[in-house]
Amino acid sequence: MDLGPHASFIIASYAMAALVVVCLIAWVLTDYDAQRRQLSDLEARGPTRRSAGVSKP
Amino acid sequence: MALIDLANPTRFLALTARTLPWLAAATALAFAFGLYLAWFTAPDDYQQGATVKIMFVHVPNAWLAMGVWTVMSIASIGTLVWRHPLADVAAKAAAPLGAAFTFLALFTGSLWGRPMWGTYWVWDARLTSVLVLFLMYLGIIALWRTVEDPSRAGRAAAILTLVGAINLPIIKFSVDWWNTLHQPASVIRVGGPAIHPAILMPLLVMALAFALLFVTLHLAAMRNEILRRRVRAIGLMQAHAAQGA
Numbered sequence: 001m002d003l004g005p006h007a008s009f010i011i012a013s014y015a016m017a018a019l020v021v022v023c024l025i026a027w028v029l030t031d032y033d034a035q036r037r038q039l040s041d042l043e044a045r046g047p048t049r050r051s052a053g054v055s056k057p
Numbered sequence: 058m059a060l061i062d063l064a065n066p067t068r069f070l071a072l073t074a075r076t077l078p079w080l081a082a083a084t085a086l087a088f089a090f091g092l093y094l095a096w097f098t099a100p101d102d103y104q105q106g107a108t109v110k111i112m113f114v115h116v117p118n119a120w121l122a123m124g125v126w127t128v129m130s131i132a133s134i135g136t137l138v139w140r141h142p143l144a145d146v147a148a149k150a151a152a153p154l155g156a157a158f159t160f161l162a163l164f165t166g167s168l169w170g171r172p173m174w175g176t177y178w179v180w181d182a183r184l185t186s187v188l189v190l191f192l193m194y195l196g197i198i199a200l201w202r203t204v205e206d207p208s209r210a211g212r213a214a215a216i217l218t219l220v221g222a223i224n225l226p227i228i229k230f231s232v233d234w235w236n237t238l239h240q241p242a243s244v245i246r247v248g249g250p251a252i253h254p255a256i257l258m259p260l261l262v263m264a265l266a267f268a269l270l271f272v273t274l275h276l277a278a279m280r281n282e283i284l285r286r287r288v289r290a291i292g293l294m295q296a297h298a299a300q301g302a
Binding site for chain 2: 001002003004005006007009010012013014016017020021023024025027028029031032035036038039042043045046
């Protein structure tokens with residue numbers, strides 16, 4: 001495939017787009033893992049609802 | 058499931074869990090098809106040569122840069138008028154994605170401009186208004202990080218987002234209102250697209266792929282934000298309980 005005299009500009013554009021897309025996907029996935037981990041830590045530590053542990057009369 | 062049911066974050070999480078794998082697969086397929094068309098079937102442009110391939114990345118990101126702010130503006134109305142529980146979650150989750158798409162539009166446009174215009178950058182109305190949009194995205198992200206209480210941050214960000222929406226028609230019509238180096242609209246215009254179908258088709262498929270990417274990442278980021286607020290609420294509740302004990 002001949003990209004002509006401006007091949008470096010074309011390749012740099014697609015490379016940056018790929019890098020940004022990969023970073024966005026990685027950000028979403030790592031953030032999900034972090035939130036899930038924190039949530040399960042908190043759930044293991046104690047009650048997760050205000051009503052928990054309050055006995056009704 | 059009625060649309061109103063999505064107002065419930067728990068139901069929204071369940072819906073997200075079901076739809077995300079399908080959306081991710083559709084995004085991957087759309088990118089595979091779009092990249093195939095862009096790299097193996099689209100002809101070189103008679104003026105731009107192979108550099109037209111940059112347009113298959115630049116134009117979708119430029120559309121999304123404005124589209125994401127539009128989504129944030131609609132969500133902001135939901136925050137301010139209806140206080141919809143997912144509205145500011147949607148607005149917050151969209152901001153980093155919009156910033157990324159705007160950055161890509163600016164970056165790829167700059168790389169296209171150097172060989173075609175002879176310069177990476179000019180301070181014309183289109184380029185400058187898109188740069189302002191990028192800075193506004195950064196401002197919104199900074200605002201969300203500055204105010205700790207999500208509901209207070211949501212209202213402040215909603216007002217700023219709606220004020221910033223003034224920039225959208227300025228970006229769109231800048232090429233008509235002022236004498237810009239950036240060319241006028243050639244796809245979304247009165248009289249239909251001015252692009253040959255052999256180049257228009259890959260452009261539209263790549264636009265679909267990036268749009269699907271946005272929807273997928275937006276839903277995933279909204280899910281993360283809902284979990285983050287649960288973590289915050291439970292953490293605060295346990296801290297109060299520990300103080301009261």
